[in-house]
Amino acid sequence: MKKLIALATLFVSCESTPPAQPPIDTVNWKTYTNYELGYSLQHPSVYSVHEDEQGVFFRLKGYPVLVVRYLKSIEDQQSIDRLQIYDDENLNTERRTWTRYTFDHYDAVFYSSNVAFIKPFNKQFITIQFRVDKELDPVHRQILKSFKSK
Numbered sequence: 001m002k003k004l005i006a007l008a009t010l011f012v013s014c015e016s017t018p019p020a021q022p023p024i025d026t027v028n029w030k031t032y033t034n035y036e037l038g039y040s041l042q043h044p045s046v047y048s049v050h051e052d053e054q055g056v057f058f059r060l061k062g063y064p065v066l067v068v069r070y071l072k073s074i075e076d077q078q079s080i081d082r083l084q085i086y087d088d089e090n091l092n093t094e095r096r097t098w099t100r101y102t103f104d105h106y107d108a109v110f111y112s113s114n115v116a117f118i119k120p121f122n123k124q125f126i127t128i129q130f131r132v133d134k135e136l137d138p139v140h141r142q143i144l145k146s147f148k149s150k
Contacts, residue, residue, distance in 0.1 A: 018060065019061045024137075027139060028046075029042045029044065029142075029146075034056065038149055039126065040146075040147075040148050041143055041148070044139060054069065055067050056068045066128070066129065067131075068129075069127045071118075071124060071127060072124050098144070099118050100115065101116055101118070102115050113132065114130065114132070115130050115132050116128065128143075
């Protein structure tokens, strides 16, 4: 019985919560540029950046708070994140429309809530995923607004 309670406690407490963002008025901004794909965006200088075959990961205190991925199709995104669309709305920036969706990203027994934006980009798709629950804070909004294609 004790093992069952311990196991149940483990599963209940497996949501992965990101660290708090710095207040927007204290942020020092840095520009990340991906010359190969032709885009740039600004991010807080306290983020570390890691690129691999799945995308560009921006980490705060080791936690992935932002992911940018380049996709051949929306199905690629679904296979990466086992996407379940909870809501859908559009956001206009840089004369192109981003489609917003929220989903839970599962990594073994851990999960994190995400708000993501996807739009056509260079005949494929680009997605910007924020590890947040439902709403973007001012720092996240500024990151999304700063996205520029070359």
